[in-house]
Amino acid sequence: MIYDYFKIIRSINKKQCSEFVYNHPQGNLFQTPEMAEVYKQTKNYEPITLAVVDTKNDKILAVLQVVVIKELSVFSGSFSARAIIQGGPLFVETETGIKALKLLMEQYDKIAQKKVLYTQIRTMWDTSNISSFLNTLGYEHEERLNFLIDLNRPEEEIWRDIHKSRRKGINRAANKGVVIEEMRDKSFVPIFYRIVEETYKNARIPLADIKLMESAFELLVPKNMATFYLAKYEDMYVGARAVLNYKGLIFDWYAGALLDYLSLYVNEALVWHILKEGANSGYHTFNFGGAGNPNEEYGVREFKRRFGGKMVNFGRYMKIHSPIKMKIAEKGFEMYRRVVL
Numbered sequence: 001m002i003y004d005y006f007k008i009i010r011s012i013n014k015k016q017c018s019e020f021v022y023n024h025p026q027g028n029l030f031q032t033p034e035m036a037e038v039y040k041q042t043k044n045y046e047p048i049t050l051a052v053v054d055t056k057n058d059k060i061l062a063v064l065q066v067v068v069i070k071e072l073s074v075f076s077g078s079f080s081a082r083a084i085i086q087g088g089p090l091f092v093e094t095e096t097g098i099k100a101l102k103l104l105m106e107q108y109d110k111i112a113q114k115k116v117l118y119t120q121i122r123t124m125w126d127t128s129n130i131s132s133f134l135n136t137l138g139y140e141h142e143e144r145l146n147f148l149i150d151l152n153r154p155e156e157e158i159w160r161d162i163h164k165s166r167r168k169g170i171n172r173a174a175n176k177g178v179v180i181e182e183m184r185d186k187s188f189v190p191i192f193y194r195i196v197e198e199t200y201k202n203a204r205i206p207l208a209d210i211k212l213m214e215s216a217f218e219l220l221v222p223k224n225m226a227t228f229y230l231a232k233y234e235d236m237y238v239g240a241r242a243v244l245n246y247k248g249l250i251f252d253w254y255a256g257a258l259l260d261y262l263s264l265y266v267n268e269a270l271v272w273h274i275l276k277e278g279a280n281s282g283y284h285t286f287n288f289g290g291a292g293n294p295n296e297e298y299g300v301r302e303f304k305r306r307f308g309g310k311m312v313n314f315g316r317y318m319k320i321h322s323p324i325k326m327k328i329a330e331k332g333f334e335m336y337r338r339v340v341l
Contacts, residue, residue, distance in 0.1 A: 005056050006100060008107050012051045012063075020051075020060040021090060022247065026125050028087035029225055029246035031065045038216050043209040044070040048083075050108060052100035061100035062091035064108055068116055069208075083112055083119040093129075101130070105137055113321050121317040124287070139317035145291040145301065147309035151250070152284040155276055161308030162272075169265035170272045176233070178264050180273040183221075183228035188237075189213050192228055195240040199256035213242070213254070220244070229273065231257070231266045239266035243274060250278045252289040271307060 014033040021027040029035055039047040046068040052061045065088055070080045091101040112119050121139060131141055151158065159167065183192065193210045200207040213228075220226035224245055231239030238261035244251040252274075257266040275286055288309060292298030305311070 005054055006061070006103055007053045007055050008103065009051050009053055010049065012049055012060075016060060017049070017051065017063060020063055024090045026087070026090060027247060028124055028249070029220075029244045029251065030086035031063060031088045031090055032225075032246070034219060034223065034225060036065060038212065038219055039067045041215040041219075042212040045208070045212065046070075048108075048111065050104055052104050054096075054100075061097050062089060062104045064089040064104050066108065066112075066119070081116040083116040085119060085121045087122070087124045089121075098130075098133070102133070105134075109137065109319075109321075112319075117322060118318060118320045122290075123314045123316055126314055127317075134317050137319070139319045142316050142318060143294050143313060144316045145294050146312050146314065147288040147291055147304045147307065148312060149275060149286040149288070149307060149309035150284070151275065151279040151286055153279070155279050158275055158279055158308070163306035163308065166268055166306045169268040173265040173269035176264050178238075178266060178269045179232045180269060181230050181232055183217070183230055186214065186217050188228075188230065189217055191237050192230060192240045192242070195230075195237065195258060196254050196256035198258060202259060216242070226253070227274075229270055231270050233261060233264055233266075236261075238264065239270050241267075241270040241274065245283070248282065248284040249287055250274065250283050250285070251287045267303065275307070 012033075017033050021031045033049075036047040036049055039045045048064075048066040048068060050064045050066075053059065054061055064085065066083050066085050068081050068083050089101060089104060091097040091104070108119075119139075121134070123144075127134075135141070149158070162170075183189075189210065193213050196213075197207055216226050217228060221228065226242060226244050228242045229240065230237045231241075239257040241255045242253045244253050252271075255267065255270070257270075278286055286309070288304045288307075291301040291304050291311070294313065
């Protein structure tokens with residue numbers, strides 16, 4: 001049987017894994033060893049990396065990188081843990097690769113059953129070719145929108161595609177004296193974090209520990225795999241945005257702006273600065289990082305839509321590993337939101 005030649009490994013050679021991810025058509029930063037190290041250094045984050053190798057030639061056939069996140073202090077263990085698979089799994093798109101993927105996901109499910117409430121697969125491309133396969137494993141498809149902006153064209157063309165109201169906001173930010181600075185020193189991370197934290201608190205969404213930003217700055221920025229920006233007005237930092245850079249794609253990662261300064265069009269200024277810089281630095285796509293379920297109201301969607309990108313609906317998948325624990329945790333999360341957020 002072909003499975004006789006497969007081996008599942010967790011201690012993957014970093015160089016070999018990096019090469020597989022980079023050379024894969026859908027290779028992305030979330031599946032790299034560098035991102036695993038960022039997760040490893042972050043409080044309440046645990047990376048799990050699995051690969052299937054063909055023992056006949058020692059070549060990787062499939063890779064899966066997961067981050068287990070524990071966010072709620074009201075529970076412990078698997079009652080507070082969820083798993084995110086961003087931009088994965090990656091597999092060789094052959095019959096052998098599909099079989100390796102099946103083995104990989106089955107092995108992951110055995111691990112997840114003991115560790116997390118649920119797993120989300122956040123897709124970054126069309127996965128209709130494996131949708132039915134994931135459904136058989138218990139992963140249900142959900143509608144999920146996003147906007148992709150083509151940067152492989154003149155700056156003037158990108159500007160023309162931006163909605164008039166957004167262009168007006170960008171110009172007003174410049175006229176009011178808003179300046180965008182690229183963060184060059186780790187000492188600015190607490191400032192960056194406080195701005196994002198205010199935004200997340202206003203939206204009543206849990207935010208990762210500051211160590212995630214610190215680790216990303218330390219490990220990814222020197223490799224040009226991440227860039228952090230701050231928006232400054234007079235002598236105060238009022239906006240923040242971090243993006244991930246990989247293989248010509250810019251991924252909108254974390255963003256925030258102080259509520260009292262939104263009238264300065266800080267968010268518009270930050271996005272336009274990143275689009276310009278990306279277009280002039282050889283990047284081909286800006287990925288807005290998600291625009292919510294099309295059947296639900298999501299205020300941020302309209303903000304993103306008006307930057308003129310192409311709307312896509314790649315969706316996402318979700319599997320609940322323990323329905324009973326999930327119901328208990330949902331009640332705990334509602335309590336957490338009311339009391340803490």
